[in-house]
Amino acid sequence: DGSLRDALSLLDQAIVYGAGRVQTDEVASMLGGVTHHSLKALIEALAAGDASLVMHEAMRLVDNAADPSEILGGILGLLHRIALVQQLPDTAGQDDDREWILAQAQVMAPEDVQLFYQIGLMGRKDLPWAPDPGTGLEMVLLRMLAFRPVTGEMDHHSGDGPRAVRQAVSSPGSSASLEALPEKDDRPGETTASGTQDSPERVLESWSALVARMKLPGMARELAHHCVLERLEDDRCVLVLDQAFEHLLSERLQGRLGQALDECLHRSMRLEIKIGSVGHETPADLQQRQREEKLAQAEQAISEDETVKALIETFDAKVLPGTIKPVGDES
Structure with missing residues (x-):
């Protein structure tokens, strides 16, 4: 709204501003x-x-x-x-x-x-x-x-925006691969007649994979997660339960674990669980280590991301400790 004189005055300014050319973007910028x-x-x-x-x-x-x-x-x-x-x-x-x-x-x-x-x-x-x-x-x-x-x-x-960060954070941390177990012949952690025995790492991988295959419910799964495999034979399985979790051991839970083991290996097994000091990582320890590795990877991805760096520099911001969580972590 305004007079013709005002309009002509603005037109003169626009001509000068645009160096002789009147264009929409330049007039908008001027105004x-x-x-x-x-x-x-x-x-x-x-x-x-x-x-x-x-x-x-x-x-x-x-x-x-x-x-x-x-x-x-x-x-x-x-x-x-x-x-x-x-x-x-x-x-x-x-x-x-x-x-x-x-x-x-x-x-x-x-x-x-x-x-x-x-x-x-x-x-x-x-x-x-x-x-x-x-x-x-x-x-x-x-x-x-x-x-x-x-x-x-x-x-x-x-x-290198937030999407790139999320893809980096959601990448799994380095961890031991959990091999699929053969049904019968190649048994994890078995001490053979010649006296040879699998390494602790091999036993851990095999037992962790076996626990995952059994799809145990609730407390029975917790019991299995805090055990290590000591011996696996044709009809006998011996586990050692971490003494810090001996409260998990009960006849009912041992029975559920034994039943799941029978179904997984397709044969009747006698399950023995001893309480003691475990010599290497339990599946629970392995999961905790993997979570820590994924968290460390997520924190590194955040700290190195260009978007985050720009936000920190622009607003003098900081990432609060404990607020980073890997993608897919529901804990």
Whole structure:
């Protein structure tokens, strides 16, 4: 709204600002508005998981006096069009944004688009409660980065964003492989007539695999997890229960373990359980070690991730001890 004289004055300023050319993006930049070019760059940075570029583009928009709520509104509008094209390709339209929309619909995973839209929608409502609009905008964008889903084969990006961290964290830690046991002849931990005996590592792997195959319920599984295999013969199995867990031993639980052993090995076994000092890792010890290795791997992946480094540097933040958990760890 305004007079023709005001409009001509703005036109003169736009001509000077654009060095003789009047273009929408340049006029919007001069007036402090939100340009489509900047919004597109911001969405591309989000899709790539590039936290540094996301913050750079957001700060550039805010520095140009753009309203954070308007910025989020523009992002939501573009995400809506991308989501539509992903499901209904004929809705791409014929405007200047058509090619870009089609390209992003191919590059971005639908899960990312939906998540970004939902976070942006809720974040726009929360802007009035932020310490200041700029901070509110930054937190909404960081939330989009932090909660991107792991999509496996749908992941079109190879950047070092949060998705790359999650894939690294979810990789299993180094551990002994638990071999599948033969049904009858090759028995784990068996002391043969010649006096040869499997190594403790081999016995541990075999017993852990056997326990996993038995699919024991509740307390019977706990009993097996705190035992080590001392001897396995044709019709006899001898276990040693860690003396710290002797309270687990009862006639009922030993009977359940023996029954599961019979079913797993397809023959009748006499199960003996002795209480004493175990000479090597029990399956429970092995699981604990594997959890610690996975946690160490997760902590290392977080500490080396470029997105996390950018957040720490930008906001003088820190990762609280004890807050990192490997993906898939339900404990």
